[in-house]
Amino acid sequence: MKKLFAVTLGILTAIGGFVDIGDIVANSQTGARFGMRLAWVVVLGVGGICVYAEMCGRVAAVAHRGVFDLVRERLGPRIALVNLLGSYAVTMLTLTAEIGGVALAVELATSVNYLLWVPIAAFVIWVVLWRVKFSTLERVFGLAGLALVIFVIAVFRLHPQWSVLGHEATSFGPSDGEEWATYGFFAVALFAAAMTPYEVFFFSSGGVEERWTRKDLTLSRANVFVGFPLGGLLSLAIMACASLVYLPVGAEVDTLGQAALPTAIAAGKLGLALVILGFFAATFGAALETGLSAGYTVAQYFGWQWGKYVPPRRAARFHTVIIVSILIGVAVLLTTVDPIQVTEYSLVFSAVVLPLTYLPILVVANDREYLGDQANSKVTNVLGLAYLVVILVVAVAAVPLMIVTGVGG
Amino acid sequence: MRASELLGRTVYAPDGTAIGVISDLLCAAGEDGLPRVRSAIVAPRHHTRLLGYDRPGIQGPWLIEKLAGWLQRGVREIPWPEVRLDP
Amino acid sequence: MTDQPEPLRLDFHLLDRQIVDVDGRMVGNVDDVELDVDRGGTPRVVALLVGQAVLGRRIGGLVGRWLEASARRLSPDPDPAPIRIPYDLVMSVGSEIELRVKASALGEPPLETWLRKHFVDRIPGADHAGE
Numbered sequence: 001m002k003k004l005f006a007v008t009l010g011i012l013t014a015i016g017g018f019v020d021i022g023d024i025v026a027n028s029q030t031g032a033r034f035g036m037r038l039a040w041v042v043v044l045g046v047g048g049i050c051v052y053a054e055m056c057g058r059v060a061a062v063a064h065r066g067v068f069d070l071v072r073e074r075l076g077p078r079i080a081l082v083n084l085l086g087s088y089a090v091t092m093l094t095l096t097a098e099i100g101g102v103a104l105a106v107e108l109a110t111s112v113n114y115l116l117w118v119p120i121a122a123f124v125i126w127v128v129l130w131r132v133k134f135s136t137l138e139r140v141f142g143l144a145g146l147a148l149v150i151f152v153i154a155v156f157r158l159h160p161q162w163s164v165l166g167h168e169a170t171s172f173g174p175s176d177g178e179e180w181a182t183y184g185f186f187a188v189a190l191f192a193a194a195m196t197p198y199e200v201f202f203f204s205s206g207g208v209e210e211r212w213t214r215k216d217l218t219l220s221r222a223n224v225f226v227g228f229p230l231g232g233l234l235s236l237a238i239m240a241c242a243s244l245v246y247l248p249v250g251a252e253v254d255t256l257g258q259a260a261l262p263t264a265i266a267a268g269k270l271g272l273a274l275v276i277l278g279f280f281a282a283t284f285g286a287a288l289e290t291g292l293s294a295g296y297t298v299a300q301y302f303g304w305q306w307g308k309y310v311p312p313r314r315a316a317r318f319h320t321v322i323i324v325s326i327l328i329g330v331a332v333l334l335t336t337v338d339p340i341q342v343t344e345y346s347l348v349f350s351a352v353v354l355p356l357t358y359l360p361i362l363v364v365a366n367d368r369e370y371l372g373d374q375a376n377s378k379v380t381n382v383l384g385l386a387y388l389v390v391i392l393v394v395a396v397a398a399v400p401l402m403i404v405t406g407v408g409g
Numbered sequence: 410m411r412a413s414e415l416l417g418r419t420v421y422a423p424d425g426t427a428i429g430v431i432s433d434l435l436c437a438a439g440e441d442g443l444p445r446v447r448s449a450i451v452a453p454r455h456h457t458r459l460l461g462y463d464r465p466g467i468q469g470p471w472l473i474e475k476l477a478g479w480l481q482r483g484v485r486e487i488p489w490p491e492v493r494l495d496p
Numbered sequence: 497m498t499d500q501p502e503p504l505r506l507d508f509h510l511l512d513r514q515i516v517d518v519d520g521r522m523v524g525n526v527d528d529v530e531l532d533v534d535r536g537g538t539p540r541v542v543a544l545l546v547g548q549a550v551l552g553r554r555i556g557g558l559v560g561r562w563l564e565a566s567a568r569r570l571s572p573d574p575d576p577a578p579i580r581i582p583y584d585l586v587m588s589v590g591s592e593i594e595l596r597v598k599a600s601a602l603g604e605p606p607l608e609t610w611l612r613k614h615f616v617d618r619i620p621g622a623d624h625a626g627e
Contacts, residue, residue: 077512303524305521310521312623316615413528438498444506444541
């Protein structure tokens with residue numbers, strides 16, 4: 001009974017924690033411009049993160065190691081350093097976007113300019129990272145993120161023509177008035193939002209933080225195979241709401257407020273309150289995760305002691321990296337650059353860095369020295385390889401598409 | 410001396426031609442417990458990290474194994490006394 | 497006697513592996529391995545080396561030299577010595593390299609000490625693991 005409770009809690013946390021500012025922005029913008037035509041990319045991306053997160057969880061539970069540890073070991077220090085620079089830069093960008101997202105969510109609630117909230121949000125994020133226990137921090141923000149279920153409710157309340165949505169979802173290609181290049185760009189952004197590198201760094205290091213053992217394999221798999229797809233459903237709901245409200249009028253989504261509007265239309269003040277809570281929880285939780293991931297990547301490359309499971313004074317370099325990263329994020333946001341734009345760039349560069357992150361995971365998950373009888377099955381390998389090919393295509397296409405379309409312009 | 414000074418060094422045949430670079434060193438435990446180098450793994454091309462596919466225990470995804478195998482073609486093990494580091 | 501694979505592969509089994517102490521605390525990665533050469537000309541493994549400068553020297557090139565230089569700048573010592581772990585302190589070589597001793601017996605990386613004294617310890621709550 002206790003195990004069932006733990007598994008359920010894990011799944012709920014995974015659902016609520018799945019969505020971050022990248023998913024909110026990518027799904028809203030795509031819904032507004034392409035309706036449900038790119039829904040298949042979300043499904044594809046969720047499949048990919050499921051396959052690879054399961055591997056990471058398995059490595060954490062059986063070999064008790066984090067992902068970046070293994071990158072340096074398998075690819076050597078030179079390539080791993082390139083990987084570190086790319087991954088850290090992208091994670092930093094994502095962290096910046098998430099802090100911006102938190103500030104924007106609070107602005108929605110208070111009507112006070114988001115710039116004022118940036119330093120306050122960053123400070124609170126840091127305090128939580130410093131003091132709060134890892135599992136508590138995961139649970140609280142994961143569960144609070146469930147407020148985003150309002151988007152699912154909103155879809156129904158907006159009385160969609162289901163056949164139209166279904167037709168869009170099953171057609172391939174841009175809507176009228178949109179180019180293939182833009183279609184491709186948004187596909188890349190959506191895929192990157194689902195498979196952002198920090199997610200695997202965090203999932204595997206988190207498994208080590210929570211001291212997973214073989215007994216936790218079921219828990220890990222339940223989180224991944226039930227939690228993540230349901231989280232992906234939330235993403236699709238965000239896309240659907242944006243498509244129902246904005247596509248018919250040809251408007252685009254450029255602000256967090258516009259992303260939230262459909263729920264306010266569908267469910268009034270209560271809807272708005274829930275969506276703001278959901279956005280806040282999603283971005284705050286993701287800020288915690290990316291902050292920690294920034295520390296994990298650097299510390300694991302160099303072999304430093306890392307983790308919240310030791311007192312900060314035993315992991316001074318790890319915590320310093322986190323603090324410095326948050327400060328850089330704040331500095332960037334205070335230049336008044338649009339956080340939504342920062343999010344878009346973070347997605348493009350995430351796409352570019354994907355192959356170097358995911359290839360080593362596939363290699364290590366096959367290693368019987370680390371995993372014994374828990375090494376990859378043939379099925380997992382086929383899926384892993386197939387996704388690696390997709391990842392390579394996405395990585396190569398990302399920057400050219402960004403340039404050609406002017407960041408989806 | 411550091412291991413990094415040996416790894417990546419060019420190995421020569423008795424006639425002075427380069428046959429490859431040292432990509433790994435195989436050691437056996439000595440009586441004092443310290444590992445002694447007994448042979449060198451020499452790769453014909455530059456020092457690529459072998460991803461470990463040259464030893465048993467990893468059966469990767471088929472495609473990566475084949476790719477690693479292709480990258481590692483011509484890799485051989487040379488007993489240390491026969492290793493020449495100068496032409 | 498060290499519990500290690502036979503044959504032991506220097507690059508594959510030792511280099512870039514995580515070193516943990518007897519309590520499971522992380523010591524560092526194996527950034528390089530110290531060898532000496534016996535009378536017969538056979539090299540043997542004497543110690544594991546941990547340190548940013550060591551890693552920088554091994555990586556080489558522009559990036560390696562930058563790593564070495566920044567390691568020197570980040571350390572209070574003008575000539576920081578790496579952490580040197582004699583091989584007989586190694587208990588087992590596996591997915592991690594486990595030592596027989598505690599990390600405190602080895603000497604702390606200067607950067608960690610400096611950051612802890614001058615920065616982290618000054619923030620309240622630095623000794624709680626958030627429990």
